[in-house]
Amino acid sequence: MKLGSLEYLKEMMRVTNADENYLKLAKGEYESYTMVLNAEPKKGVEEPIVIGYKVEDGRITEVWEGKRPTTFTISGPYGVWVDILRGKLGPNKAITMRKLKVRGNFLKLLRSADATIRWVELLRTIPTEFEGEYAKYNL
Numbered sequence: 001m002k003l004g005s006l007e008y009l010k011e012m013m014r015v016t017n018a019d020e021n022y023l024k025l026a027k028g029e030y031e032s033y034t035m036v037l038n039a040e041p042k043k044g045v046e047e048p049i050v051i052g053y054k055v056e057d058g059r060i061t062e063v064w065e066g067k068r069p070t071t072f073t074i075s076g077p078y079g080v081w082v083d084i085l086r087g088k089l090g091p092n093k094a095i096t097m098r099k100l101k102v103r104g105n106f107l108k109l110l111r112s113a114d115a116t117i118r119w120v121e122l123l124r125t126i127p128t129e130f131e132g133e134y135a136k137y138n139l
Contacts, residue, residue, distance in 0.1 A: 002129045003081070004037060004049035009063035013053070015122050016060050022122060025115035026058030031108075034067060036075035044132020045078040058115070072104035082134045084120060091120050 001008040016022055037049040052070055054062040080099045083089040092113045094100045102109060128139040 001127060003085075003131070004051050004065070006063070006065055008126065008128065009051060009053065009065070011126050012123060013060040013063050015126060016119060019118070019122055022115060022118045023058050025118055026055065026112065029055050029058050029112055029115065031055050031072060032068075032070035034070045034073040035081075036073065037078045037081050038075060040078050040132070043079065043134065045134070046132075049078070070104075072102060072109060074100050074102050076100035078131065079134060082130050082137055085123055085128060085139065086137055087124065091116050 001011060032052065032054040034050065034052045037045075037051075039045050039048045050065070050067050052064050052066075052068055053060050054070075074095070076094065076099055080089065080094055084091050084094055089099070091100075092110070095102055095106075095109070124139060126139065129135065130137055
């Protein structure tokens with residue numbers, strides 16, 4: 001599945017909502033997120049990818065492609081997202097190192113750090129196709 005495709009997002013929702021450990025860590029979370037994977041034309045990623053999802057009491061209840069108003073917007077170069085999914089860079093470290101930019105209540109986002117780490121572990125189980133030069137890292 002291509003990273004950021006609607007097919008990928010639906011699988012992300014299925015895998016996430018089926019994981020009891022994640023659901024415990026994210027219980028009580030009611031937020032919405034926009035993720036922006038910025039284009040890197042020199043590396044074969046021609047267009048930015050903008051996706052989003054909504055969380056209600058820890059469960060992902062909705063996914064979409066494109067921009068919508070959300071509680072948080074997290075953006076960064078496509079390659080940073082690939083590094084996170086490959087396990088080369090932790091999601092929380094990427095944020096604190098400013099490799100990913102956050103719009104929204106930063107401290108509130110950090111409170112869900114354990115859930116975020118578990119969520120990325122789950123994402124690594126999804127067969128994922130990356131674009132451009134990053135295709136060599138397909139999961």
